Amino acid sequence: MSAITVIINPYANRGDSQHQIDAGLQALATSGLAFDIQLTEYRGHGAELAEAAARNGAEIIVAAGGDGTVHEVANGILRAAEGSEGVASATLGILPVGSGNDFAWGLGLDKGVDLAIDRLRRGQTRIIDVGYVEAEGFPAHYVVNILGGGFDSQVNIEAHKIMRLRGFAIYIVAVLKTLVIYYRNPHATIRFNDETHEFDMLMTFVANGPRLGGGFIAAPHARHDDGLFDICLVHKTTRRDMLLMIPKFMRGAHLNHPKVTMARAARVEIESPEGFPSQADGEIVGNDVRRMVVSLVPQRLRVIV
Missing domain, CATH: 3.40.50.10330 (Probable inorganic polyphosphate/atp-NAD kinase; domain 1)
Known part of the structure; x- marks a missing residue:
């Protein structure tokens, strides 16, 4: 070889x-x-x-x-x-x-x-952190960029169905479609840093890197080698507010939005009895995930940069 x-x-x-x-x-x-x-x-x-x-x-x-x-x-x-x-x-x-x-x-x-x-x-190389994902009922796997749960993951599911478009246009159309069809805002409990957050979840990101969906900057301050995930919790809101949020996410300008909570941690637990769709690096984890744990593994993967 x-x-x-x-x-x-x-x-x-x-x-x-x-x-x-x-x-x-x-x-x-x-x-x-x-x-x-x-x-x-x-x-x-x-x-x-x-x-x-x-x-x-x-x-x-x-x-x-x-x-x-x-x-x-x-x-x-x-x-x-x-x-x-x-x-x-x-x-x-x-x-x-x-x-x-x-x-x-x-x-x-x-x-x-x-x-x-x-x-x-x-x-030339750079050594980065990775995430280890354990979701009940699904195979364990690693994530190198961003794990998502909720609305963003449904967008990903819809994007995979779009065959006639290419590039970022796929994700824009998928977002607009999901705004119409997605009604799930499951009550979720999310734990990190000895804190517990309970809320009706629109979406949650556990980010090792800054961007997903071809142009949405979910965690503008995330770095692949800083030893922590950037966490973005987005609470249930109106469809009008969701539509107004889209350009903010494209610029990474959503951090101070009243429906957004940002944090940093090395381990995150996400639970919801109602279940939620989830994706890791754009790959579907499952449509009905009820509990998952994401743990940071520091300095684990060497990447040519």
């Missing part, structure tokens, strides 16, 4: 990113770096391929796709490292060719394929 394994999601950005992937592979080939290529075929396959590559000695595993591909590849790397301490042995690289690329944006890696290949050539 080569030192570099490139895991490609051929369906990234609804299958419209193949030309970017081809350009990236051509640039990588001319760089003199030896690499293997593997294609994902189904949901979860990227994690399986990455875990196998890491266990077989790959030094760098590149996720060629969007946030979903990054999520899977990172999970594979981290699974292979379970039982060990410190930083996982394999390094995550990113070729950002998805519809959102929010994790890449948070690390300054969303400027195109040429920059991503240049970063791979240089090999």
